[in-house]
Amino acid sequence: GAGVSQSPSNKVTEKGKDVELRCDPISGHTALYWYRQSLGQGLEFLIYFQGNSAPDKSGLPSDRFSAERTGGSVSTLTIQRTQQEDSAVYLCASSLRTSQHRELFFGEGSRLTVL
Amino acid sequence: KQEVTQIPAALSVPEGENLVLNCSFTDSAIYNLQWFRQDPGKGLTSLLLIQSSQREQTSGRLNASLDKSSGRSTLYIAASQPGDSATYLCAVRITQGGSEKLVFGKGTKLTVNP
Numbered sequence: 001g002a003g004v005s006q007s008p009s010n011k012v013t014e015k016g017k018d019v020e021l022r023c024d025p026i027s028g029h030t031a032l033y034w035y036r037q038s039l040g041q042g043l044e045f046l047i048y049f050q051g052n053s054a055p056d057k058s059g060l061p062s063d064r065f066s067a068e069r070t071g072g073s074v075s076t077l078t079i080q081r082t083q084q085e086d087s088a089v090y091l092c093a094s095s096l097r098t099s100q101h102r103e104l105f106f107g108e109g110s111r112l113t114v115l
Numbered sequence: 116k117q118e119v120t121q122i123p124a125a126l127s128v129p130e131g132e133n134l135v136l137n138c139s140f141t142d143s144a145i146y147n148l149q150w151f152r153q154d155p156g157k158g159l160t161s162l163l164l165i166q167s168s169q170r171e172q173t174s175g176r177l178n179a180s181l182d183k184s185s186g187r188s189t190l191y192i193a194a195s196q197p198g199d200s201a202t203y204l205c206a207v208r209i210t211q212g213g214s215e216k217l218v219f220g221k222g223t224k225l226t227v228n229p
Binding site for chain 1: 146147149151156157158159160161164204206208211212213214215216217218219220221222
């Protein structure tokens, strides 16, 4: 696609429910990242994918958070048993790792509200 | 641990003024540095990317400089316009083993008044 696409753009859920957030990176981009942006906070790194593997999951805040990537393209971030503190904007980004510049391109984000 | 700081946190200027946004980082072992713009409720738009071996990059009214040894970067905006109002984020790319990631500052919120 022309850019990084994320869905849903907005999600309101009740505490304790599971949610799935989807990211479609730019076609051909091998590197994919998930970040979280909470109100008044900076961007917090969650996970990095190179192809389908995730060499760095160090930013996932708890075992309720997981992510996968299939076919070297689409990624899904899953949050189980959501808590109110999970409310944030979840941003996905991709880059072409073989590029010297490795410029990162972001999607518009998925805004999650946990009631 | 790499930390990125942006000063000031907020800035308000009249239209037409030239301005400088500052970014500092604690570890000079970076691959590159990228400046982004974020409008309210939107994602991040890449403005400029400076490789670690470069000193500056320019795009239109924007000029970004990098002094890796001192851990500093500046974003210069010439002849500011109300449409430049946004939050500007600085990020450094670091590599650790098989991983790569951007470490972000908390941003400078810029308001350009007509």
